[in-house]
Amino acid sequence: MLIPLILSGGSGTRLWPISRRNLPKQFLSLAGKETLFQQTIQRARGLPDVAAPIVVASDDQRFLAAEQLQELGVEGASILLEPTARNTAPAIAVGAMQAIQKDPDALILVLPADHLIGDSASFAAAVARARPLAEQGWLVTFGIRPDRAETGFGYIRRGEALEGDTFRVSQFVEKPKQEIADQYLASGEYDWNSGMFLFRASRYLEELNQFAPAMRQAVETAFGKANKDLDFIRLDHEAFAAAPGDSIDYAVMEKTTRAAVVPVTCGWSDIGSWDALWLAAEKDANGNHLEGDVIALDTRGSLVRSHDRHLVATIGLDDVVVVTTPDATLVARRDASQDVKKVVEQLKAAGRTEHDLHRVVHRPWGSYDSLESGDRFQVKRIVVKPGAALSLQMHHHRAEHWIVVKGVAEVTCDDNVFLLSENQSTYLPLGSKHRLRNPGKLPVELIEVQSGSYLGEDDIVRFDDVYGRAG
Structure with missing residues (x-):
């Protein structure tokens, strides 16, 4: 075998x-x-x-x-x-x-x-x-x-x-x-x-x-x-x-x-660096590999990659790497791209999260996108797959507001279980046991507004979870 x-x-x-x-x-x-x-x-x-x-x-x-x-x-x-x-x-x-x-x-x-x-x-x-x-x-x-x-x-x-x-x-x-x-x-x-x-x-x-x-x-x-x-x-x-x-x-x-x-x-x-990816990728007549919304003028031998809804324009550049994401941008000489790991080391040393998490974080039930945050508030866009459910959970330091923008969501809040349709919303008080489930056949999308003294992802107490994460 x-x-x-x-x-x-x-x-x-x-x-x-x-x-x-x-x-x-x-x-x-x-x-x-x-x-x-x-x-x-x-x-x-x-x-x-x-x-x-x-x-x-x-x-x-x-x-x-x-x-x-x-x-x-x-x-x-x-x-x-x-x-x-x-x-x-x-x-x-x-x-x-x-x-x-x-x-x-x-x-x-x-x-x-x-x-x-x-x-x-x-x-x-x-x-x-x-x-x-x-x-x-x-x-x-x-x-x-x-x-x-x-x-x-x-x-x-x-x-x-x-x-x-x-x-x-x-x-x-x-x-x-x-x-x-x-x-x-x-x-x-x-x-x-x-x-x-x-x-x-x-x-x-x-x-x-x-x-x-x-x-x-x-x-x-x-x-x-x-x-x-x-x-x-x-x-x-x-x-x-x-x-x-x-x-x-x-x-x-x-x-x-x-x-x-x-x-x-x-x-x-082995795609061990951006230079290695450029070597392996298809290139245009100027030796460029371009992905996403890119305008490259007088640019040669370069890899330029933009994320969704973000235009990147380069002028008069040779042999560079330009990569954008919603929360970070890399600009480097192509022959120095092996040193990107030094940036990651600095991010770790500074206690930052950009080496760890994308703005869009994937979970077994779907994903969330951190749209905005400030003192005592955070706004997320949450997408739940058909038939999927988040854990039954509570938070010690924050309350949440959910606004459904697409699909139908089943909400559990303490002893209450109810449906929310598009343009409907609900409030989940601090300390309440709550769960979000998608009972339908299409993804559910909602906006979550968090407010409280601490908004970290580790402020989650799970009581039940179909993905084995409780406890």
């Missing part, structure tokens, strides 16, 4: 301000209509003899993963929730343990959810070449044939030839300096390290037990104590947090004697 193991954690800070903790790059549509996560799922589904995927996700992003799987009509997927980030080696280990429960001899195809692959046919052919090696007990990685001297990627040096354009790994190399990268490209002996792998689940755990036994033990304990929560499998927090955090390269691949590499040219990009 070939089981895709999709690693969907990560914050994607280098693609700020579009990518943020609550909506990172893997769940965004950056290159096509589907998100990078969905493209990864579809690419795996197109392989022969493939089973339902196993997804490893963070707790914060569990509903994003579940909803995007549902949009694709994927059935039978397992979603494992990491209580804390511990890097790729532990994440792959829990996925391997889940795969063995499905099939003791399962092969797992490890795929990061945030990569872009333009040539799915070449990727599928590479998987087909790798599969016999994995069945023979090799731990196979996929090396991307380099087309430039890139300093932002790790490299793999090919060793002796095995079979069918596959090779033993001679050496893993960290991100090199420019002159070293030039030498790697000229030699023809090196491939980029893609972070994609194929091996038997049991073989990976054997190697992990040999080279990182403490990690293997902690992950096994976390998996053994996992509990089912709706459609999710929650790993034990204490045990998983005790696992040493390390990448699969450091923990296993650089130490094993059975590492093999399959070189492939498939239009791959």
